Amino acid sequence: MSEMNAMNCAEFGDVAAELALGVLTGRERADALAHLEHCDACRERVRQLTATGEQLLALLPAAEPPAGFETRVMERLGLAEPSRRPVRPPRERARGRAGTKRTFGKINSGTRRMLAAAAVAVVVAGSVLGGWGLHAAASAPAKPALTTAALLSADHQNAGEVFLYNGDPRWMYMSVDLDDSGNGTVTCQLIGADGRVTNVGSFRLSDGYGSWGSPSWVGGSALVGARLLAANGTVLATASFPKLSRTYPADSA
Amino acid sequence: MRRAAVGKSVQTMGNAAEGVPDETLLAGLGAGDADLAVAFVRRFQRVVFGVALSVTRDAVTAEDVAQQAFEQAWRHAQVYDSRRGTVRAWLTTITHNLAIDVLRARTSAPVDPAELPALLTAVTDTPERVAVARDSAAGVRRALAELPSTQARAVAMAGIYGMTARQIAATEEIPLGTAKTRIRDGMLKLRAAFLPEDVGDE
Numbered sequence: 001m002s003e004m005n006a007m008n009c010a011e012f013g014d015v016a017a018e019l020a021l022g023v024l025t026g027r028e029r030a031d032a033l034a035h036l037e038h039c040d041a042c043r044e045r046v047r048q049l050t051a052t053g054e055q056l057l058a059l060l061p062a063a064e065p066p067a068g069f070e071t072r073v074m075e076r077l078g079l080a081e082p083s084r085r086p087v088r089p090p091r092e093r094a095r096g097r098a099g100t101k102r103t104f105g106k107i108n109s110g111t112r113r114m115l116a117a118a119a120v121a122v123v124v125a126g127s128v129l130g131g132w133g134l135h136a137a138a139s140a141p142a143k144p145a146l147t148t149a150a151l152l153s154a155d156h157q158n159a160g161e162v163f164l165y166n167g168d169p170r171w172m173y174m175s176v177d178l179d180d181s182g183n184g185t186v187t188c189q190l191i192g193a194d195g196r197v198t199n200v201g202s203f204r205l206s207d208g209y210g211s212w213g214s215p216s217w218v219g220g221s222a223l224v225g226a227r228l229l230a231a232n233g234t235v236l237a238t239a240s241f242p243k244l245s246r247t248y249p250a251d252s253a
Numbered sequence: 254m255r256r257a258a259v260g261k262s263v264q265t266m267g268n269a270a271e272g273v274p275d276e277t278l279l280a281g282l283g284a285g286d287a288d289l290a291v292a293f294v295r296r297f298q299r300v301v302f303g304v305a306l307s308v309t310r311d312a313v314t315a316e317d318v319a320q321q322a323f324e325q326a327w328r329h330a331q332v333y334d335s336r337r338g339t340v341r342a343w344l345t346t347i348t349h350n351l352a353i354d355v356l357r358a359r360t361s362a363p364v365d366p367a368e369l370p371a372l373l374t375a376v377t378d379t380p381e382r383v384a385v386a387r388d389s390a391a392g393v394r395r396a397l398a399e400l401p402s403t404q405a406r407a408v409a410m411a412g413i414y415g416m417t418a419r420q421i422a423a424t425e426e427i428p429l430g431t432a433k434t435r436i437r438d439g440m441l442k443l444r445a446a447f448l449p450e451d452v453g454d455e
Contacts (some may be wrong), residue, residue, distance in 0.1 A: 014433065017440035022353070023417045052444040054338070056412040057304065057345045058390040059397070065302035066316055073294050073323045079287045148331065163332060173332065 007035040012042050020049030040183075040206055149239040151228065153178060159237040162226050172200070176228060176237070178208040184231055186210070191225040275340035276333075282323075283330025294323055300341060301348045308352035308414065318355055322348040353415035396446035404439030411436050 012035045018024035019032045036043050074080045151160035151174070160176040174188055187202045203210055227238040273289075278296060281289020301322050305315035325347050333343055397405050403425075410416040410424070422432035 014437060017437045018411065018418060018433065020440070021411045021415075021436070022350075023411045023415060023436075025417055048444050048448060049440055051338075052440060052447050053412045054342055054346055055393050055447055056397075056408065056443070057342075057349050058393050060304045060307040060345075060349075060413065062299040062303035063306045063315075065298050065319060066312065069298055069302065069316060069319070070291060070294050072316075073298075073320050074287065074291055076320055076324055077285075077290065077327050079285060079290050175334075 007031040009035075009039060009042055012036075012039070013045070016042065016045050017049050020046050021053045043206075147241055149226070149241050151176065151226075151237045151239045153237045154235065159228075162239045162241075164223070164241065174226070174228070176205060176208075176210050178205065178236055182208060186231070186236060187229045189227050189229060190223055191227065193222040193224050276335060279326065279330050279333055279340050282327050285327075290327070293326075297341065297344055298323075301344060304345055304348040305352050308349060309355055314355055315352075318348060318351045321351050325351070349413075356415060392447065393443075396443050399446070400439050400442055404435045404442070407432060407435035408439035408443065412440075 012032055015024055015028055015032050019029065024032060036046065071080070147164045149162045149164075150158055151162055153159040159178045160174065163173040176186070183204065183206055185202050185204050188200050190198050190200050192198070223241055225238060225240045228236045230236050273292065275293075275296070278289050278293035282293045298319070302315060302319045305318035305322070306312060309315050309318060322344065326344055333340065337343070397408070400408070406425070407421055410421045411418070416424070418432040418436060419429055421427075421436070422429045425432065427435075
């Protein structure tokens with residue numbers, strides 16, 4: 001809140017490991033996250049500690065699951081019968097330096113680790129992103145309805161990706177890699193088929209790299225694109241969406 | 254009839270999937286391809302169940318957690334980012350988070366402290382574990398072994414069982430500040446041990 005209560009880097013360093021491991025709670029956690037919003041160095045510190053924490057999990061030994069496990073998983077996924085949907089080719093993913101790409105999760109105890117990582121990558125008011133974040137699952141899974149579109153810079157270079165999930169709940173996510181854009185706040189806009197432009201959020205780029213997401217977005221299936229604006233209003237990158245649908249085309253067959 | 258056909262193709266896929274990259278199997282899972290999905294499950298089920306079992310220490314609960322983990326992987330396959338880490342690490346983290354959720358909902362004492370030494374030492378040397386060990390695990394074990402045991406315990410309690418500093422303090426019968434310091438110092442040493450030389454350049 002006030003400057004007097006703000007956590008400084010040294011104080012943050014005392015709790016960074018707990019934050020990275022997802023075990024920091026209460027006021028300390030809130031103060032630590034607030035500090036991260038404006039401290040790139042500490043974000044990097046937590047990113048490294050989060051990666052360290054993830055490596056600890058390599059210690060956990062493998063174990064043979066009970067008989068029938070594989071079948072039960074397939075049934076749970078509704079894949080016990082052959083899929084009628086075609087396999088889409090894996091997207092090109094390896095592009096440039098290390099980064100983060102995240103989805104959403106409700107705040108609950110088990111996602112604290114993800115939230116710590118999220119704070120490293122994005123600062124999204126009112127939304128929650130995770131390191132390997134997950135949307136908290138309910139029971140029966142819905143069919144995926146994810147639309148992806150390449151984000152292209154003004155000179156038509158690949159500058160990231162936009163993901164729109166038109167399921168329930170909706171979410172969107174954007175990862176940006178604009179080499180020459182340095183640090184600064186950028187704004188994401190969605191463009192409707194009627195030309196209407198809606199500001200949906202802002203986030204910071206660090207050395208041209210950043211990611212951002214929102215647990216909801218407006219525009220229904222009538223969105224045609226997205227764009228990314230610099231603080232001065234310059235359009236940094238754009239994306240064009242294919243027609244959004246709630247199911248894959250093959251499902252309608 | 255369909256089941257028979259699936260069984261055949263799955264068997265074929267299970268055998269043929271050996272050289273298929275993890276990412277391809279994950280993409281197939283996300284796309285709802287039964288053959289690739291079952292190959293994915295087959296490849297990772299021991300890892301996933303192992304993580305779930307290690308954390309929850311109950312086979313029934315672990316199976317439920319492991320199934321949820323595969324469901325989450327299926328739901329979110331499209332946003333997996335290889336730059337962030339391997340499919341195995343991604344899936345492990347998903348499983349671990351789900352398992353921690355279960356632990357926290359289940360009890361105020363996430364782990365019996367008597368079990369910790371077993372965890373910290375047993376992972377190093379049983380034949381089965383060695384068989385499934387990967388290079389990264391060997392490095393982690395080495396790094397953890399070089400920590401003072403009190404720090405290693407604190408790091409394991411927090412990092413594996415999701416225990417807060419307050420819970421660790423109560424379990425270890427030490428002041429809260431001491432627990433926090435052990436987590437911090439242990440993690441900083443591990444980070445230094447794990448990080449590549451070029452860290453910070455990115």
